[in-house]
Each structure stands twice: as C-alpha cells, then as structure tokens.
Amino acid sequence: MLAIAGVLVAIFRRYIQRPARLNNTADNAILLLWLLFILVTGFLVEGTRIAATEPAWKTWSPVGAFVGTAFTADARLWHSMFWWIHMLASFGFIAYMPFSRLKHIFTSAMNIYLRSQKPRGEIRTIDIENAEIFGVGKINDFSWKNLLDLDACTSCGRCQDICPAYLSDKPLSPKKLILDLLDNLNEKAPVLLKGGSLENENPIVGTAVEADEVWSCTTCGACVEACPVFVEHIDKVVELRRDRVLMEGDFPAELNQTFKGMENNFNRQRVSTLFK
C-alpha cells in the first residue's frame, strides 16, 4: 500500500504539480503506470489466493483479505489468471529496465562507488608537451568516468535548481547539458561500438550543446555539490572549453583581454616566483 501511495504521489508531483526541474518523457509515464499495475495486480493475486484458501491469518493481510471478498466465486480460476498477468508484468518490467531511465539504479550506484576522490573543483592538468588533442571535441574524447557520469544522471534537476547561471536566466541548465551529452553519446554509440571513428563528425559544441551554454558556466561547483549521484559537471564544461580555445581558437571576444593578460603577466609572475 505504501508503494502504491508512493507511485500516486510521484504521478501527482510529476503531472499535476509539474515542478520546472522535472521534464516528462513517455518513459516516465510508462514506468509509473507499469509499476502501479504490478502493485495492483499483486493485491489481486493475494486477494484471490486468500479467497480460495481462507487462511486463519487473513486478517494480517487486510488489503488482500478485502480484495478477496470480491472474488468468492471461482477464486482459483481468478487466482491463476491474475498470477500469470502479475508474473508477466513483473518480469517484463525487469527486462525493460535496462532500456529505460531506470537503468540509473545500476549506473548511479556504480558512479557513486567510483566517484572522484580529488578535492572538489580540481581540474585535470594538460600534458602540453605530449598531448595530441586538447579538451573534448567529440563524445569519445571524454574519459570513461565522464561518460559514466552521463549514464548515471537520474534527471532529478537538483543541479538546475541551484545553478546561478540558470537562475539568472543565462542559457545554461546543468541538467540539460548532461542530458544533451547523454543523447549525443547514445546517438554515436552504434558507430563507436562497431569500431568506427567520429573524426569527420561535427564537434559537440555547436551541435549537441550550444557555445553560449558552455561559456555561461561560472564553474562555481554548486551543481556538483547538489548532485546526489556525484556527477561532475565542471570537468565536462572545462574540457569542452579547452577544445574550443586550444583546438579551434573559437571563444567569446571578451576573453581576448584575459588571455593577453595571462600571456603577458601570469607567466612572468610564475617565472619570477620560480627563480626567486
């Protein structure tokens, strides 16, 4: 009964209250209705079993006993019919899970176990002498952990709710960014799984993700703090920016002055510190 109440609350919240941070896809509706069907047919199986066998303890199964009162005639026949329906629905649900958003039950757990142990906000350094590519232009340039992050996202929207860029109407939602990257991964996966290359494909920025989104992030880390499954948004934003700046020379004009300043002053300060 508590599970049925939980599913009804989820349906009410998602389809009546409709908080902005939740986006509704057909998959969400299918999963909620399917789960409700399994729970309700579970009571039908229990109720018809109680009606057929009249056990002494039936008052300890109040809902089942109540449902059983509707099936006093042909209880065994009803029971075997509901048993098959309930069994097929339950095993069908388990088989559907890997193809639905519910796969995050597995991927989120993996992501939490394999979460980064580095201080939050620390970004990967570049081996500027030996690296052949800088940053991430195509989805397969991301590390396996960054790709697992995408699969682990539960679409809960907590990162979006707390993002200062989103809240100040900048064109960025960290949730949307992660889900757009996931869509891109799913789109390119068949090519990659056949051993193909994405060399001639368009870069992520400008196709799956807009440049404005990538440059709107303040790298404050609030989204990383809020994410219940330890998705690291900043790593992805920084890698996408690195590709734009270091591989394509494509960045907002406002950054020219910053880069000039870094070129003229930062290195000189570093060098003078090193040789002090």
Ligand code: SF4
């Ligand atoms: S790091 Fe970027 S995406 Fe995350 S909350 Fe801050 S501004 Fe938003």
Ligand code: SF4
């Ligand atoms: S907080 Fe984490 S799990 Fe929730 S939508 Fe954002 S990235 Fe996905």
